[in-house]
Amino acid sequence: MYSFRPSVVAKPESEEELAEVLRKHGRNARIVAGGTGIYELSRRGLLSDVDVLVDISKLQLSYIKEEGGKIIIGAATSLETIQRSSIFSRPYLSALRDACLSIQPLQVKNVATLGGALCTALPFLDMPVALFSLEAIVTIGPDMREMKAYEFVKGFFDVDLKDGEYLREVSISMKEKSGSSFMKFSLTSDDWAIANCSVSVVVDEGLISSASIFVGGAFGEKPVRAVRTEERLRGILPSDTDALKNAIDSTLHLDAKPETDVKASSEYRMDVAKVLCRRAVFQAYRRVMT
Amino acid sequence: MGIKIILNINSKRYSVDIEPWETLNHVIREKIGLTGTKKGCETGGCGSCTVVVDGKAVYSCMMLAFQASGKDILTVEGRDNDVLLAAIRKGFMEMGGLQCGYCTPGFIMSAYALLSMNPKPSREEIKEAFVGNLCRCTGYVKIFESVERASQIISGDKRE
Amino acid sequence: MSETVVSLEREKRFIGSPLKTKEALRHVRGMGKFVDDIKLPGMLHAAIARSQLAHAKIKRIDFSKARALPGVVDILTPEDVVRMSDPLPQMTVPPASNVRDYPVAVGKVRYVGEPIAVVAAETRAIAEDAVELIEVEYEPLPAVVDAEKALTDPPALVHEEVGSNIMAHVQYSYGNIDKAMKEADRIIKVRLHFHRFSSTPLEPNAVLASYDRSENMLTVWCNNQEPSFMLPQFNSALRLPYNRMRFITQDIGGGFGCKITNYVYVILISLASMKVGRPVKWVETRTEHMLASSHGAERIFNVEVPVKNDGTVLGLKILSIDDDGAFARHEPAGLTVWAQVVPGAYRIKHVYSDMYAVFTNKCPAGPNRGFARAPHSFMIERVMDIVARELNLDPAYVRMKNYITREEMPYTTPNGCVYDDGDYPKSLSIVLDALNYTELRKKQRELWKEGRYIGIGIATTLDSGAPNFGQVKMLNPRLPLVGNAEACMLQLTPDGRFVVRLGTVPQGQSHETVTSQIIAEIFDVPVELVDVATGFDTMTHPYTMHSGTYGSRYAAMGVGAAYGAAQKLRAKVLRIASHILNEDQSFLALSNGSVVSTRDSSKSISLKRLSRIAYGMPSMLPRDTEPGLIVVNFYYNGLVEPDERKIANLALTYSYQTHGVVGELDPETGKFKITKYVIVDDAGRIINPLVVDGQVHGAAAHGIAAALFEEFRYDENGQLLSSTFVDYLSPHSVDLPDLEVHHLEIPSPFSPLGAKGVGEGGGTAHVAVINAINDALSPFGVMLEKSIATPEEIFRLVAKKSGLPL
């Protein structure tokens, strides 16, 4: 039976208690942050073994801090809070705000959390792609284990959490001379990405000195890193549109292998991703330069 | 089994027995009997279930009821003497911001959240505030005009 | 009649005013009453087990686990349905009408989502859980998903008893197409595919059925758009006489035609209630709605168009195939309803149409906003553009050349339809001016040099209203239907107020408001004194077999019935007043809630006092006058059945609309963004501009959505790929352009107040947008065949020819 019929709600008052509940119930416990992803998961019949819902609203996990050269975002921070925070208008962080803005329903953003967005682990979500390109690090409680957000998300509905563990916060290192941009292509405003792309570049003397590029939206089980495009972009002047186009068109498909589904064919996804990538690189670059 | 929670809806306190998996929408409609809040999809996005929780618009069909426990919930039925709600209702009536009425409660709730934060929104801001609400009858035009009218009413502007 | 219109003009207080709608009063407070808002004591909740496959034999169904689930009260099985009910009457002719159509699959499933059984349980959650426990063993059969193949090379038969997949085949021959083909300078060939979509009302289908065994009485709350039209269906399937069945509709959350064929669910849930002996409620989920309620039919056109080099379109030779899905429910009426607008807005004299409707393993098709006229108009308006392109003429010029002009009105079409009145060229001129058309065309060419592609689309369609049911006889001469009639009951209550009961079944068209405006106008009372009963009830409302809301009929039919009722009641009021006041009727007038003498102001009686007398003091009434002030009025639109050549007037009013669209194509992604949108609409006399504008906007939004976003797509196995709002993309607030609306108000000489029906909107926006996209694609020398333009499809077409713009 696919039904989602848990019988208990736990409301831990501290992170110790949270870890305790999670350890005790293992697979049968499930954290509820905003709850918007829970809905999706239950509809797909993925929560039929869940008996204990763990409400984390009492833990103080909603915050945005600037500390030790890092921006630290609590796992339970809502997307709306992130979107509103002026921190994310800085050039090197803009991709995260772009991603927030690309998610449309306010009713979702008012409650949906950054932690939930990562832990839902669907390949066509927007926030993860942006976080990956910003080389975000996740901190996992209770042992404060750290790892790259990109590695934390393992695949379809799959994140690197062991029984008793939870996502505590996400941090992004401040960067000089860096700009970022996230772009999404969808059919309507409310639609999931047919393709999305997030780019972070570091600029040296007007040229790109390094780039971090991720593509998502049905490119396998999780968003992919466009390593070869990143390499090709080194030393490029983005306002040389032909050079930029060549660099991307000749490489992006080497790393990103899109799928065909009801919304788009694999070929079209690839073509769109290349356009998005080009536009995102250009915008990220512009953001550093102005 | 079931658990007991307190819901503050429209300034009234309700003590209800719920199941952990029951949505706020289900509890409001079926257990409390406030049927103004609707339901139109099961994927999030149609917005007919929108209510205001602690000042923010949320989908009541995507929020589990226990999550709303202790929070301040406003539904389309509203509370007495709510000037903003009265202005929004008036705006929708005067400008013809509804046809079949099914999406209306959700739009009114989204409008409420918008206008309480931003009493004089631009047309663009109104459009953005409604992206999470679907209307199949009006093509939205008169809904935007209704919110603009409500905004005029609360700021005391006279109609031209 | 025209005299009255003039006199109304003089004293007009309510008619024509943007009166706040009465319906709004309750909806803004969340006090609307929709089916799901009703609860009855002892009520059970239903969930429906449905087919997972498009086409398969049912080998075995095991209900045991589901029955064992605590809280499950009963299950209505296919055996129950066959035992308790008779198959649904079919509109089509033999052999297709041999189909035994039940509301559940019997022996075989024919589309994904087809109901198999109904679980009735104490809660909805239990019913849903039980559905998961029903085990169905299938033997899969090849699925029929391609309409052309279904006809020519069928992989299987959807219904063996029919012997083919043909649901219906009809031919129409108006004028002399052979002659037109001979006289033509050129014959242009056009192939088009009108896709599957629907207007997906926000409130899903819902039924609450309560069968009382001791009284043998069935009461049903539902959101069907025309329950009285469905009475024969209910009667045959439920084996109950009309007076043992009561159908009630209250607020309906949008219909657009999609809630006509939900009669099947009304029957199914009624049977469940009859079986368990308790009230049973069923509310469709969105997924169920997408899978198995009602889709607009697909239509594939192959058209030959004889033209003159000057742009004159002489005729249309059409071969079309409708994909109507697995059952003929309301379809294949689409093979007749298009004939209301045979030549569109043009002086096309020769039309030959060879039409098939076929069965496929898809959701049964049913009416959707602009039923059957929208696909036909789509074809005509595409033809106009394609003719222009082929002849190297401007599409606006070609339209101007071919339009029927105002001087020719009322205009009789080759099949006998009588277009009431209108000025098509003027409507286009207004659009062209608003677009600054000539300049825009220049700019368009200049932008090509910069690699930018804007597209301009125009279209004129007719929204025929108050249809003639006799048209179904062109398909099946034995159907007992003709004309169109509507009923209204009007009462002046003993306290001087009014109560109106209508046969129409509104779903957001503000019939309560508009009707009260008319009554208030005629009696010169404040609208607040007029109460129009919400919804419809077969037990308390008058009705005809045509009653309901569909086919843009209210403005003529509902208004006609109410207007006539008011006239009847007014006559009686004046007769009584004349007697009481001892004053000649010709000197009496209704003014401010009283009847007054126009020559002796001392002679006056309030409606309140007069009605007290009528109900309470019959001795004071004139001798030949019955007590009471209740009238029932039936309005008939006067239309008669088609002759053997299929010629007749098929609608009473023919409102029309011309739209102009400008947008820009992003050749890198294929996305088309609309930048300007202009509408000219002629709905005849406008009774309430708020209501009419709302309909005009709504129809435009549906058309734009169909052109850009919405499609029910099936894979080759007949699985529906767009079964939620996540995959079936309806536009949200920021996805639609701003709409600039202009009105021409040319009254209909045929409808009671000169109003023309507007609800459906004719599908103008749909084809105008597709025309704009094709216009943007013209420098690439490519064209869309389909009526939906996804960015991917546009991108593919551009890619085919990329680097080759003119």
Ligand SMILES: Cc1cc2nc3c(=O)[nH]c(=O)nc-3n(C[C@H](O)[C@H](O)[C@H](O)COP(=O)(O)OP(=O)(O)OC[C@H]3O[C@@H](n4cnc5c(N)ncnc54)[C@H](O)[C@@H]3O)c2cc1C
């Ligand atoms: C209508 C709609 C539209 C949407 N549109 C978009 C879109 O356009 N783009 C996009 O990217 N996303 C979109 N989303 C998805 C949205 O971003 C996610 O649903 C949301 O971010 C999940 O956050 P949440 O707090 O609600 O998670 P929850 O529902 O609370 O949880 C989701 C999952 O994460 C787990 N989880 C949550 N927090 C933690 C934690 N701290 N530690 C461990 N596990 C945790 C939960 O156990 C659960 O498995 C949309 C969602 C909806 C409903």
